[in-house]
Each structure stands twice: as structure tokens, then as C-alpha cells.
Amino acid sequence: MARPPGLSVRVKLTLSYAGFLMIAGVLLLAASWVYLMRDAPLRTLVPDFSNLPLALNPRNRGPAVFGPVAAAMLLFLLVFGLVGGWILAGRMLSPLTRITDATRKAATGSLSHRIELEGRNDEFRELADAFDRMLQRLEAHVAEQRRFAANASHELRTPLAVSQILLDVARADPDHDTDRLVERLHAVNLRAIDLTEALILFSRADQRSFARERVDLSLLAEEAAETLLPLAEERGRTIETSGDAAAAVGSHPLLLQLTTNLVHNAIVHNLPDDGTVWITTGAHDGAVTLTVENTGAPLSPRQVSTLTEPFQRGVDRVRGDHEGTGLGLAIVTSIAQAHDGTLTLTPRDTGGLRVTLRLPAAPSHVMGKSK
Incomplete structure (x- = not known):
């Protein structure tokens, strides 16, 4: 947007400080004048230049002496206010200058720069810290x-x-x-x-541009288990579902895709024979959970931490039929984040993986289809 040139904020603050100081000086001098001349007759407040000897009278010399002194004091206050206001405005706006420089660097693609504003907490430092956090997230997002x-x-x-x-x-x-x-x-x-x-x-x-409705995770678990039952039977896996109703607010297709990916992942990456998949749901502390566990090869915490990365596979997760695209858990993580939820992956002591999805519970006043 094209804007006409104007005064800088520093100049505006300088003029504001100087103007405020001048007004305060005028009021102070006026109050001093009234206080000093409170006992003098009204006629002495105005000098009488027609009778010079009388003008030399000390009682009649007040206005003549006080006026130049007051003007000199106001001139000093003006200069002092301009110089002091300029320096003070510069010190006050120095954090904003650093923030502006960081913004310009970020606009050129340099996201590694941080403001790291020192000093105690105030509005500028809160802004700088928020900007640093934004740059950190942007840098991580771009790298990802x-x-x-x-x-x-x-x-x-x-x-x-x-x-x-x-x-x-x-x-x-x-x-x-x-x-x-x-x-x-x-x-x-x-x-x-x-x-x-x-x-x-x-x-x-990842765009969060989807319609939201009331969705019961327990029903999604049953639907995913029923859909993938032929695959489980083909591979000799057993699927067990249990738990209570767990109503959340979100996209039914996306949450169904999330549940299906978790169950599919648990079926495919399992024991060669007699593997089991457990699906449980629950609601507590203002949140709902969906947990998918499976038997399988032992996994270390380090290996588990990489499974949500796109195209990453854990131990024995080699290509074969139904091996998927390598995006299953990455998609699950993205859907969970889009629903303000969290995904926790934990290796089971006896082998296999436990994946827990936690979403905010649907408020009681939210109505809609619970598919």
C-alpha cells in the first residue's frame, strides 16, 4: 500500500516530550507568578510606563523582571525537551529498531537470525520473544x-x-x-x-480447512477394525476393540483416516504369526483418547521417535505388500495437530508399539452427527 511520507515515530515522540515539558513549564511559571504576587495590589500586576520613577519601585518591577526570566526558562526547557526527548525516544525505540531489522532479514529468507533482546520483561521484550519464537517455528517448518x-x-x-x-x-x-x-x-x-x-x-x-462436527472415536475404531479385518485375517492377526464413547469435534473423514492408518500400521508391522492389535477409547479430564497397541518386534525409544517422520520405517519395516507409502504416521500426526491434539508413541515392554491419540473432548452443547 502506497502511503505519503510522514514524520518518524522518534520525531513525533521528541515533539511530544518537548511539548509536554513546555506546557508543564508554563503552568509552573504561572503558578509561581500567582504565588509570588498574591499579596500585591491588582494595579502592580501591570507595569506603569508613564511614570518611570514609579516603575523603579520594587513592587512595580515584578512583571518587568519576571517576564524575561520566564521567557529564558521556557527557551531552556524547549531546547532541553527537544534534545532530551530525542535521546530518550531513541533509547525507547531501540528495541523496535532491532525488531524491524530482524523482520527485514526474515523477509529476505534469513530465518536463522534471532533478536534475543536483553533486559527485563516489558512490552517490547514480549514482542521480541514472540517474534523469535515465530522465527524458530518458521525455520523448523521450512526445513521440514x-x-x-x-x-x-x-x-x-x-x-x-x-x-x-x-x-x-x-x-x-x-x-x-x-x-x-x-x-x-x-x-x-x-x-x-x-x-x-x-x-x-x-x-x-495440515491446512485446517475442513468442516467440524461431533465425532465419536469409539465408532471410528469399530469402523476401521471392520474395514481392515480381511487384511488382519489374511496375515493371521487378531483385532480387539474396547472402551467407552469418546466424543470429539473435528472432521469425520480425517479422523477416520487417522484411525485407519493407525490400525493398518499395527496390523502390517506385527509378529509374523499370531499377532494382536488392541484398540481402546476413553474420556477423562476434558479429553478423549484413542489408543492402538500391537505385538511386534522390540523397538527402542530412539527408533520410535523417528516413526512420525515422513517416509521413515522402524525395525523390520521393509517394503512388501501392504507396506504403505511411508506417510501413515506422518499423516496421523498432521491430522492430530490440525485437531489441536497430541500423538504419543511408546514402545511396549514385550515388543510392539503403543500409539495414543489425545483430543479435546466435545463440549456438551456441541450438537451434530456422531458418526
Whole structure:
């Protein structure tokens, strides 16, 4: 927005300080004059220049002497107010100058700079600290996005490279089995589609632009368990659901996707035989929880801490059928954050993983469908 040039804040503050000091000086001198001349007759307040000898009378010399002295004092106060106000305004606005410089550096893409304003807490320091925290979050977010973009590019390049290799082999060998080639290309293409859809879902979940309604996590758990039951039976896994109603406010499709990802992850990354998945829900202390546990290989806390990163897999989480896109827990984390919730991953003592989703409970006055 184009704006006409104006006075700087420092000049405005300087003139304000000087003006206030002048008004205070005038009032002080006026009060002093009234106090000193309180016992004098009214005629002595105005000098009589027609009778010079009388004007030399001490009682009639007050206005003549007091006027120049008052003018000199006001002139001194004006100069003192301008100089002192300029210095004082500069000291007062120095934190704002540092904040402005940091803002300009951030606008050029330099997010590593911090203001780190010293001194005791006040309004400027609160602003500087809030700006530092914002820069820290922005820097972390940009770094995460760059890392995610690099990983996504690598993951998307893999199926394309595999397709190219398969086509090159088929071109070089005219007697190649066409049906097998089509089948393998179909599988590679499906993986590329699944990965693309996961990337779209990941970006949408982070935008928080979705309709909110009352959603019962216990019903979502039952729906996800029913949907993935064929996969669990195929792999010899058992799914057990339990718990109480847990009503939250959010997007039913996103929360269902979250629950499905957790259950799918628990089924796929489990014991080779006779694995179990436990799904429990509950409500307490103004929050609702959804917990998904599974048997599986032992995991260390360090390994668990990396599982929510995009395209990260833990021990024995190798590629195979139904292995997913590597975005399952990353999508879950993004959906949880979009619903002002938290996701906690804990390794089980006997092996496997425990994932707990905690969301704010739906207020009693919130009505709507509880799907």
C-alpha cells in the first residue's frame, strides 16, 4: 500500500516530550507568578510606563523582571525537551529498531537470525520473544518442508524408475512375458497412485480447512477394525476393540483416516504369526483418547521417535505388500495437530508399539452427527 511520507515515530515522540515539558513549564511559571504576587495590589500586576520613577519601585518591577526570566526558562526547557526527548525516544525505540531489522532479514529468507533482546520483561521484550519464537517455528517448518519435498521426490521417482526399467527390459526382449509385464506395471502404478493420494491428504490435513462436527472415536475404531479385518485375517492377526464413547469435534473423514492408518500400521508391522492389535477409547479430564497397541518386534525409544517422520520405517519395516507409502504416521500426526491434539508413541515392554491419540473432548452443547 502506497502511503505519503510522514514524520518518524522518534520525531513525533521528541515533539511530544518537548511539548509536554513546555506546557508543564508554563503552568509552573504561572503558578509561581500567582504565588509570588498574591499579596500585591491588582494595579502592580501591570507595569506603569508613564511614570518611570514609579516603575523603579520594587513592587512595580515584578512583571518587568519576571517576564524575561520566564521567557529564558521556557527557551531552556524547549531546547532541553527537544534534545532530551530525542535521546530518550531513541533509547525507547531501540528495541523496535532491532525488531524491524530482524523482520527485514526474515523477509529476505534469513530465518536463522534471532533478536534475543536483553533486559527485563516489558512490552517490547514480549514482542521480541514472540517474534523469535515465530522465527524458530518458521525455520523448523521450512526445513521440514524441504526435507519432505526431497523425500517425496525420491519416493515418487522410485516407481517411475522401476516402470522405465521394466519397459526397457521388455523392449530389449521381444519374447518377454507381456502378461507378467502388465501385472508388474499395474502394481507399480498403484503404488504411485497411493503415494500421490497420501501426499494430497498430508497437505490437506495440515491446512485446517475442513468442516467440524461431533465425532465419536469409539465408532471410528469399530469402523476401521471392520474395514481392515480381511487384511488382519489374511496375515493371521487378531483385532480387539474396547472402551467407552469418546466424543470429539473435528472432521469425520480425517479422523477416520487417522484411525485407519493407525490400525493398518499395527496390523502390517506385527509378529509374523499370531499377532494382536488392541484398540481402546476413553474420556477423562476434558479429553478423549484413542489408543492402538500391537505385538511386534522390540523397538527402542530412539527408533520410535523417528516413526512420525515422513517416509521413515522402524525395525523390520521393509517394503512388501501392504507396506504403505511411508506417510501413515506422518499423516496421523498432521491430522492430530490440525485437531489441536497430541500423538504419543511408546514402545511396549514385550515388543510392539503403543500409539495414543489425545483430543479435546466435545463440549456438551456441541450438537451434530456422531458418526
